[in-house]
Amino acid sequence: MPLPGRLRDRILPDHKRRSLEDLQEDLDLSSGDSRAKQSAFWTMLTLSSVIAACGILTNSTATVIGAMIIAPLSTPIMGIALGAVQRRRSTALAFVALGGLLVLLIGAAASLVVPASYDLLSDSQISSRTSPGLLDLIAALATGFAGAVALSRKDVAAVLPGVAIAISLVPPLVVTGVCAGQTSWWLALGALVLFVSNLLAMVFAGMVVFAALGYSRAAGHPERAGASRRAYVMLGLLFTAVALPLAANTVTAVLLNAWTARTWSAAESWLSKSPGAAVTGVDAQSRTFYVHVRSPGDLPPIEDLLADLEGQLPDGVPIVVDATRGQQIIAGKVGE
Numbered sequence: 001m002p003l004p005g006r007l008r009d010r011i012l013p014d015h016k017r018r019s020l021e022d023l024q025e026d027l028d029l030s031s032g033d034s035r036a037k038q039s040a041f042w043t044m045l046t047l048s049s050v051i052a053a054c055g056i057l058t059n060s061t062a063t064v065i066g067a068m069i070i071a072p073l074s075t076p077i078m079g080i081a082l083g084a085v086q087r088r089r090s091t092a093l094a095f096v097a098l099g100g101l102l103v104l105l106i107g108a109a110a111s112l113v114v115p116a117s118y119d120l121l122s123d124s125q126i127s128s129r130t131s132p133g134l135l136d137l138i139a140a141l142a143t144g145f146a147g148a149v150a151l152s153r154k155d156v157a158a159v160l161p162g163v164a165i166a167i168s169l170v171p172p173l174v175v176t177g178v179c180a181g182q183t184s185w186w187l188a189l190g191a192l193v194l195f196v197s198n199l200l201a202m203v204f205a206g207m208v209v210f211a212a213l214g215y216s217r218a219a220g221h222p223e224r225a226g227a228s229r230r231a232y233v234m235l236g237l238l239f240t241a242v243a244l245p246l247a248a249n250t251v252t253a254v255l256l257n258a259w260t261a262r263t264w265s266a267a268e269s270w271l272s273k274s275p276g277a278a279v280t281g282v283d284a285q286s287r288t289f290y291v292h293v294r295s296p297g298d299l300p301p302i303e304d305l306l307a308d309l310e311g312q313l314p315d316g317v318p319i320v321v322d323a324t325r326g327q328q329i330i331a332g333k334v335g336e
Helices: 005-011 020-027 034-057 061-070 074-086 092-113 134-152 157-166 170-181 185-212 222-271 302-309
Strands: 278-285 288-294 318-323 328-333
Touching: 020 074, 020 134, 034 061, 034 092, 034 170, 061 157, 061 170, 074 092, 074 134, 074 185, 092 170, 134 185, 134 222, 170 185, 185 222, 222 278, 222 288, 222 302, 302 318
Parallel strands: 288 318
Antiparallel strands: 278 288, 318 328
């Protein structure tokens, strides 16, 4: 996958390009002084996981960012990409799998300090990682390209901490472990999907950049070139398999936001007939829309609200009005 010479010179001038040997030395944890490299990998990954767990459970963004900076998991992930374009055996996948398992176990252990009655979604560090969307995948893909280019150049290594912050690897695995430890399996699955999508995006972007910049050894070997094409096809299929549910989740989120805004607007119009009444919130839970209101007196007829919502929400959606005086009114279903 060679780039046109002029474009390649702009992205990676020859005098700024790292040698293949240097790149392999950085990304292959089994080459060179493997004992020292692996010791550093496992030590920093363990510490990063503990820091991430503390930051997530205390809802501290700064602490989670610190864990991202020192997390070494992106090294073997880029090692997978380089090994794939070169069609050579690599231990990078094993390091990613075992490292991921370690982070999951640390997250599960951290869940032991969380009370059983604790609402996990009240923690923004958890809720933001349990419902990934298509934009998360696009961000991960762009981050993967940035990381691969930074690794290939001698003069932009300073951007790597920023890349580490931008790509979410250890935190979603910790969230997966915490949610699994609390038996919140759907939340755990959402966080795991975020990690897998980021992993595939990084590998895909790394393969494209490393092959385009000439690090592939497939040239002159038709059988290797064919195998490399098959690797791209398989990775593309996996990428698509992850992208489809993320796209569906994104569409669902957009629709829910639009329906919530319409419900809020209709509820405000409905309460305009009651002096001093106000809408304090609207949220959707299990296909039911809850309208939270504050009113010093009686509420207007519920039928008026349902009538205002016809055509604004899908027919059959249950509406529940929650008043601050402790009164809960099951209004009915839109269009019925």
